[in-house]
Amino acid sequence: MKDFNYHSAKDSKEASQLASSSSAFLAGGMTTIPSMKLGLATYQDLIDIKNIKKLSGIKVSGKSVTIGAATKHVEVSNSKDVKKAIPSLSSLAEGIGDPQVRNRGTIGGSIANNDPSADYPSACIALNATIHTNERKIEAAKFFKGMFETALKKGELIEAIEFQIPEKSSYQKHPNPASRYAIVGVYVAKYKGDVNVAVTGAKSCVYNDKEMSKALSGNFSSSSINGMDLDSSEMNTDMHASAEFRASLVVTQAKKAVDAC
Amino acid sequence: MASLVGSRVERKEDKRFLTGKGRYTADINLANQTYAIFVRSPHARASIKKLNIDKALKSSGVVSILTGKEIADDKIGGLIAGWAIRSEDGTEMKCPGNPPLAKDNVNFVGDPVAVVIAESLAEAKEAAEKVEVDYKVLKAVTSTADAMNGDTIHEGIDKNLCFDWLLGDRQKVKEAFDKADKVISIDIINNRLIPNAMEPRACVADYNAASEEITLYTTSQNPHLSRLIMSAFGNVAPEHKLRVVAPDVGGGFGSKINVYNEDIVCSWAAKKINRAIKWVAERSESFLTDIHGRDHVTHAELAVTKDGKFLGFKNETIANLGAYARVFGTVTPTYLFGPCATGVYEIPAAYTNVKAVYTNTAPVDAYRGAGRPEATYTIERLVEKASMELGIDKTELRIKNFPTAFPFKQTLVHTVDSGDYVAGMEKAKQMADYKGFEARRKESEAKGKLRGIGVTSYFEACGIAPSAAVMSLGCGVGLWESAEVRFNPTGQVTVYTGSHSHGQSHQTTFAQIAADELGVPIENIDIVHGDTDKGTFGMGTYGSRSLAVGGIAIVNACKKIVEKGKRVTAKMLEANPEDVEFKDGEFIVSKSNKKKTIGEVAFACYLPGVRDEMKSPLPEGDEPGLKETSFYDPSNFSFPAGTHIAEVEIDPETGQVKLEKYTACDDFGRIINPMVVEGQVHGGLAQGIGQALYENAEYDETGQLMTGSYMDYTMPRADNFPEFNIGYTCTHATTNPLGVKGCGEAGAIAAPPTVMNAVIDALGGQEVTMPATAEKVWKACKNLKKSNAKAA
Numbered sequence A: 001m002k003d004f005n006y007h008s009a010k011d012s013k014e015a016s017q018l019a020s021s022s023s024a025f026l027a028g029g030m031t032t033i034p035s036m037k038l039g040l041a042t043y044q045d046l047i048d049i050k051n052i053k054k055l056s057g058i059k060v061s062g063k064s065v066t067i068g069a070a071t072k073h074v075e076v077s078n079s080k081d082v083k084k085a086i087p088s089l090s091s092l093a094e095g096i097g098d099p100q101v102r103n104r105g106t107i108g109g110s111i112a113n114n115d116p117s118a119d120y121p122s123a124c125i126a127l128n129a130t131i132h133t134n135e136r137k138i139e140a141a142k143f144f145k146g147m148f149e150t151a152l153k154k155g156e157l158i159e160a161i162e163f164q165i166p167e168k169s170s171y172q173k174h175p176n177p178a179s180r181y182a183i184v185g186v187y188v189a190k191y192k193g194d195v196n197v198a199v200t201g202a203k204s205c206v207y208n209d210k211e212m213s214k215a216l217s218g219n220f221s222s223s224s225i226n227g228m229d230l231d232s233s234e235m236n237t238d239m240h241a242s243a244e245f246r247a248s249l250v251v252t253q254a255k256k257a258v259d260a261c
Numbered sequence B: 001m002a003s004l005v006g007s008r009v010e011r012k013e014d015k016r017f018l019t020g021k022g023r024y025t026a027d028i029n030l031a032n033q034t035y036a037i038f039v040r041s042p043h044a045r046a047s048i049k050k051l052n053i054d055k056a057l058k059s060s061g062v063v064s065i066l067t068g069k070e071i072a073d074d075k076i077g078g079l080i081a082g083w084a085i086r087s088e089d090g091t092e093m094k095c096p097g098n099p100p101l102a103k104d105n106v107n108f109v110g111d112p113v114a115v116v117i118a119e120s121l122a123e124a125k126e127a128a129e130k131v132e133v134d135y136k137v138l139k140a141v142t143s144t145a146d147a148m149n150g151d152t153i154h155e156g157i158d159k160n161l162c163f164d165w166l167l168g169d170r171q172k173v174k175e176a177f178d179k180a181d182k183v184i185s186i187d188i189i190n191n192r193l194i195p196n197a198m199e200p201r202a203c204v205a206d207y208n209a210a211s212e213e214i215t216l217y218t219t220s221q222n223p224h225l226s227r228l229i230m231s232a233f234g235n236v237a238p239e240h241k242l243r244v245v246a247p248d249v250g251g252g253f254g255s256k257i258n259v260y261n262e263d264i265v266c267s268w269a270a271k272k273i274n275r276a277i278k279w280v281a282e283r284s285e286s287f288l289t290d291i292h293g294r295d296h297v298t299h300a301e302l303a304v305t306k307d308g309k310f311l312g313f314k315n316e317t318i319a320n321l322g323a324y325a326r327v328f329g330t331v332t333p334t335y336l337f338g339p340c341a342t343g344v345y346e347i348p349a350a351y352t353n354v355k356a357v358y359t360n361t362a363p364v365d366a367y368r369g370a371g372r373p374e375a376t377y378t379i380e381r382l383v384e385k386a387s388m389e390l391g392i393d394k395t396e397l398r399i400k401n402f403p404t405a406f407p408f409k410q411t412l413v414h415t416v417d418s419g420d421y422v423a424g425m426e427k428a429k430q431m432a433d434y435k436g437f438e439a440r441r442k443e444s445e446a447k448g449k450l451r452g453i454g455v456t457s458y459f460e461a462c463g464i465a466p467s468a469a470v471m472s473l474g475c476g477v478g479l480w481e482s483a484e485v486r487f488n489p490t491g492q493v494t495v496y497t498g499s500h501s502h503g504q505s506h507q508t509t510f511a512q513i514a515a516d517e518l519g520v521p522i523e524n525i526d527i528v529h530g531d532t533d534k535g536t537f538g539m540g541t542y543g544s545r546s547l548a549v550g551g552i553a554i555v556n557a558c559k560k561i562v563e564k565g566k567r568v569t570a571k572m573l574e575a576n577p578e579d580v581e582f583k584d585g586e587f588i589v590s591k592s593n594k595k596k597t598i599g600e601v602a603f604a605c606y607l608p609g610v611r612d613e614m615k616s617p618l619p620e621g622d623e624p625g626l627k628e629t630s631f632y633d634p635s636n637f638s639f640p641a642g643t644h645i646a647e648v649e650i651d652p653e654t655g656q657v658k659l660e661k662y663t664a665c666d667d668f669g670r671i672i673n674p675m676v677v678e679g680q681v682h683g684g685l686a687q688g689i690g691q692a693l694y695e696n697a698e699y700d701e702t703g704q705l706m707t708g709s710y711m712d713y714t715m716p717r718a719d720n721f722p723e724f725n726i727g728y729t730c731t732h733a734t735t736n737p738l739g740v741k742g743c744g745e746a747g748a749i750a751a752p753p754t755v756m757n758a759v760i761d762a763l764g765g766q767e768v769t770m771p772a773t774a775e776k777v778w779k780a781c782k783n784l785k786k787s788n789a790k791a792a
């Protein structure tokens, strides 16, 4: 690992002022540190944001759950409030990686990184989340731009993620047996008018599957998507799963999610 | 005094390990030490056109940079294969040179070409990036099955073939097959595995200019053997000027048997620069350069009668050696494989033919089980298929072909001294509730799931090995083991064993044995190992040999102590040595009932005089001191055996396999410490199940390792396993005084076919290769659905 400068920011303002084209925020470090160790990324400055009090913690109101960006996965999975308001969100957090990762990794880091097989992006899409940054509010649907790409500008800091409490929801993942990232993860959330079916792992970026959403909005039963033949042409193929398998898993996991709702 | 052998004595080593006080190689830091980084080939096959170190030498903190040229100039030898195999046509095997630093050609990704030594690790890394190597990239050979058709990797080694070996009689087999009612055949792949010891390899080499001695601390399973190889073949230093220490070692599984490039280079370089050098592998280096395991492609056939009697067995295997043949690289797919491939069955005629090929991949060598997992996988997959095709219950078919008497003269090489395979099978069935399976299958079916049950009966030849036998088969050394038992004047005991513990609990189990033999409290016994300066010689630990060979050496040395103690007691108590009995640490003269404790005898041996009297307690001919040595050479291998039963449930929609139940019923002979044995069985099972369901080392066609990190190489975790159901039957080995057989490898040997037989049972007999990943199983489920639909 190359030498770098370590900064600990006391507030969002300082954090974004310190940011430059050769810096990264240091939240859990679960992505940043390994990529630096392997020489895949080098930064001159790491700006630690874990000491910014405002970025941690969970608030539940009547309609939404708001989670600070530097809140760790373990805190989300253990939170009684989250369990009560959106149980599927706490079980999603519980299924991320392993205990070491959950004890350090953060929700903000996860969505800022936007790994195509990460879990949280699907929660953001399915639960109509709003991403609060130090500069603005961004709707989840406009936040995830592509593989490892988001709407964040350089130096823009996520402060919190606000999820809309659904009537019912469930997240079902088919994990990569090695890393336990999602080979395919499907987050189904049912709101009064419509149903979201957010899919992660299958394509280069998380997306809302319109076809299944439509079918389920009409009839919220797994039978309405059973046997659906999804187009696999844009799906990922790697040594862990072919596009064809992923396409089938998307339907299977969606059915499981509906059944679990 | 109650016997300690057989009881769950808590591990003496736990306190040290659990409180972070273990002392591993990476914990060792020497004064004025430097740090080494190896520059490794990024290509699987290339010739080195130019290697330029000028820029790197100018990098800050660099002490020295050494390359293959200096190694060659100093006549430092290369890495070797320890076992000479002869081909069927009588020719000797063909091995390429394997210099510790490649000079002209590199043959796998990770093959080292230079070492950069610097004042700090960061500086060494920085400089290593500045070493410029101009490679001419050549077409790599990576596929086991096609290796013989690929470009020639090593000059003069035609078809990349190291040897084409035969064990058995083709003609007799042909005759047997001619008589068969049915021939069962399979094509199987034994997938390549990466051992993944928790502690990565490391070494610290030091040079003492005053004594002209090199000391190498290294992660080795066999420090004396390493010293011998580095001295006799590496030309690093004569044995008396080379000390090899293997302190606490965090797992080996075979991957730490070999002397590696880094051991030789660091030892040689430490003398050259007259400073200590430290090297610790990064996990990525472990993936690329530790020896790998398995990697066979096999076609096998079993000739049977219609009522299920086995008549003949054929085994045609291609074994991948990787880029070079290493210490156990050539014996693993031959003598450790072929003789066990007929399994626990009476099969009148059999042969195994192995073509061992070179490829541009990491060297393949002994990995937990070494050859015997591959053998067991071959025969047990065949037998399971035979049971399906013949419509005979899988347990009945096995029992029908078990030997009826012991010693059991097995088809090809071994004579198995003891065992009771039927008892093992019956107990395993009971433990697994074999009868209740059909009901459980129906329950799964009702949930839309497929359930399968798989059985394996195995035996393995371990406790390696009788020197005369192995040397006649081509082994470069004898495989005896030594022990030294030393009493201190005040009565504590130090036992030096040539075995090495890297997780096997010798500090506890060997102390239990010595405590029973000598009647000394276990707290007063220290087991010492892992340092060539502390004991005469040792062959180390692999092949489940520590107890069955090393443990017996301890027993024999203890017996010599007792014999001397009897003579000394007789002299002290003015009795005949024949009238002295030894029990629970006391020497008792049977006639007078007078006694001496073993402590008193030891004291007398070291202080052989009595004040005011010119009288010695030592009989004439006995020297002072109480220390005995034994070099034990076993008369036979030992043969653990057993039956394992697995049950899996498959979700046909996702292809995920859930291991629901796992039963292991093993016969390890006498058990010294049941708790330790459970640990060994659990570990072996985890690795065996890992092979069946999760682990796979995969190279792409250019020879890049695709599974070079834990993000892609699936190590099984605790939540992948059910609670293991473990039991034993026990027949004592008749070939050693403890009646022990060895337990270290059984799980890794039996689990892969057990689990795969269950998976394939659930899939209605459809073959899938290991590991049975979700996608493969999902595809098989789709096919099954199609063929069921057709049938209906």
Ligand SMILES: Cc1cc2nc3c(=O)[nH]c(=O)nc-3n(C[C@H](O)[C@H](O)[C@H](O)COP(=O)(O)OP(=O)(O)OC[C@H]3O[C@@H](n4cnc5c(N)ncnc54)[C@H](O)[C@@H]3O)c2cc1C
Residues within 6 Å of the ligand: A024, A025, A026, A027, A028, A029, A030, A031, A032, A033, A034, A049, A069, A070, A095, A096, A097, A098, A101, A104, A105, A106, A107, A108, A109, A110, A112, A113, A117, A118, A119, A120, A152, A156, A157, A158, A159, A179, A180, A181, A182
């Ligand atoms: C072994 C392993 C297994 C894993 N398994 C899973 C899994 O199963 N599912 C899953 O979803 N994830 C998984 N992860 C990822 C993990 O969950 C982390 O969430 C993820 O690595 C990033 O979070 P972090 O807090 O560690 O971010 P860091 O590594 O600290 O930062 C990552 C990136 O995000 C940026 N960043 C961080 N915080 C903010 C912020 N508040 N505002 C703007 N930018 C920010 C940083 O600048 C950096 O570029 C795994 C990771 C590992 C190492």
